[in-house]
Amino acid sequence: MKLRIYQVDAFTDKLFCGNPAAICPLENWLPDGMLQNIAQENNLAETGFYVKNGDHYQLRWFTPTVEVDLCGHATLAAAYVLFNHENHPGDEINFHSHRSGPLKVTRTNGQLTLNFPTDVFQVVPLTAALLKCFDPEPIKAYRGKADYLLLFNSEADIKELQPNLNQIAKLDSRGVIATAKGENVDFVSRWFGPRVGVNEDPVTGSAHTTLTPFWAKELGKDELTAIQLSSRKGHLFCKLLGNRVEISGKARTYLTGEIETA
Incomplete structure (x- = not known):
């Protein structure tokens, strides 16, 4: 059996920047072990898989070692694939994650906007x-x-x-977001997740479901600009909408191909 595969650089308008994600359209769900093997073989921070289901697409994300609850850059990449390679009509896509619920992506003048639930967080001791x-x-x-x-x-x-990284991997969390006020944007960040097989993620959309409400409160504004300061760098535009957050960016196709599964 052959599967289509795309590799997309998300949260950038330039190749070899932003965060690369592999996206595999499926007709039906494959066994979880096969999905994990494909993600491990791709060896990217995330591989996204989707299956069309009526008027929406079921979407799942895997690192090389585990399935994760939410992934922003691979959702952006999946929407980019649907709009640009898989003939999705219109400018809106409704995804559904069995772990995170409904996730909408809209397209405006080449820019894609994710609509995700905000994170809930609290102060803890250092x-x-x-x-x-x-x-x-x-x-x-x-x-x-x-x-x-x-x-x-x-x-x-x-x-x-x-x-x-050894110390970070011992924490009881998916990973760690490091952040500070930006010099030329509202805030900057980096994200580290060795416990889930990603030492440092180039651009982490899901982390901005925490960063956006945090910095909205700190800076007293609901629309924010951000850069994730990995070696590849990613540029994001964020907007707080109550208990939802909009995260916007661009994407570029790097690769199209086929996977031989047998």
């Missing part, structure tokens, strides 16, 4: 375990549903951050 995760050390800590969010003094701290 424990010795958290302080050991980075050099320099953070100044405040928060805990969301999946990740820790660590606040740092400056954008320079985020750029120069030295992660202790």
Whole structure:
């Protein structure tokens, strides 16, 4: 059996930037073991799989080691594939995740906008375990549903951050968001998830479901610009809408091909 596969650079308008995701359209769901094997073989931060179901698409995401609850860049990439390669009509796509519920993507002048639920987070103590995760050390800590969010003094701290991946992998979380106020944008961030097989993610859409409400409150504004300061860099536009967040960006196709599954 052959499967179509696309690789898309998300949250960028340039190749070799943003966050690469593999997307596989399916007619029906394959066994979970096969989905995980494909994701492991791709060896990208995430591989997204979707199946059309009536007026929406069921969508799942896998890192090389686990299935995850929510992935922004692979959702953006899946929408880009549907709009540009798979003949989806109109400018709106309704996805549904069995782990995260309804997820809508709209297209306006070549820009794609995700509509995701906001994260719920709270202040937590800056424990010795958290302080050991980075050099320099953070100044405040928060805990969301999946990740820790660590606040740092400056954008320079985020750029120069030295992660202790072994220590981060010991935390009881999917990963860690490191963030600070931006110099030329509202905020900057990086994301580390060695526990789920992603040492550092180039651009993490799902992390911005935490970052957007956090910085909206800190800065007193609901529309925000952001850069994820990985080596590939990603540019995002975020908007807080009550208990939902809009995360916008562009994408580019890098690769199209076929997978031989037998």
